[in-house]
Amino acid sequence: MLNNKQPAGGKLLISEPFMFDPNFKRSVVYLTEHNEEGSVGFVLNQKTELLICDIIEDLEDCQFPVYIGGPVGNDSLHYLHSIGDSIEGSVHIRDGIYWGGNFEVIKILLENNKLRDDEVKFFIGYSGWGEGQLIGELNENAWLVADANADLVFGEFDKKLWSEAIKSLGSKYAPLVNFPENPRLN
Known part of the structure; x- marks a missing residue:
């Protein structure tokens, strides 16, 4: 494993530089749940052209972007927020x-x-792993695990989020940012 941090809810999963899976290529996933039954998270840096008002009919002129949370449940809408317990449930x-x-x-x-775009992020679908699947991917060095914070989760990095998340791991990992997406083209 590239680093020895274990995944948990509230951590970031950062894809390794050469991941070819188009769902997770150069992606950063915010892990919301990780236990013996499996894991759930949301890709933070796959912004769509959609706005929340395009999906929810009775929301007019609402300019909040929608992201692809992952390849599972693409008929579902999810959201992360920093509003706290004022949102029941x-x-x-x-x-x-x-x-x-x-x-x-x-x-x-x-x-x-009453909401700012740095307080809520909307997702179509989610990322999910079955029992033991994420641990297997970590053992294959497919992901780095990093601490998350609200700035990374709700910030407007999009294309730059992957490199910012790598840099947050420290100077040991910084050279990964310069790796080409396809090593055969190097």
Whole structure:
């Protein structure tokens, strides 16, 4: 394993530089759940052309972008937020980052311009791993595990997020940022 940190809810999974899976190529996943039954997370840096108002009909002129959370459940909408327990049913993951909750409250906040784009991030689908699958991928060096923070989760890095997350691991990992996406083209 490239680093010895273990995955847990509230951690980042950073794909290794040569991952060919198009769902996770140069991706950063915020892990919301990791236990013996499996793992769930959301890709933070695969922004779509859609806005939340394109998906939710009764939200007009709401300019929040929607991201592809992963290849599983592409007919579902999920969200991470930093609003806290004011959203009934939300799950506190770590360090002021929450998952889900009563969507009607989110809609009211959006309609009344009470949410900023650095407080909520919307996803179509999610990333999921079955029992032992993520540990197997970690043992194959497919992912690096890093600490997450609200700036990385809710920031507007998009294309740069992967390199920023790699750099957050320290100087030992910084050279990975310069690796070509396809080593055969080097």
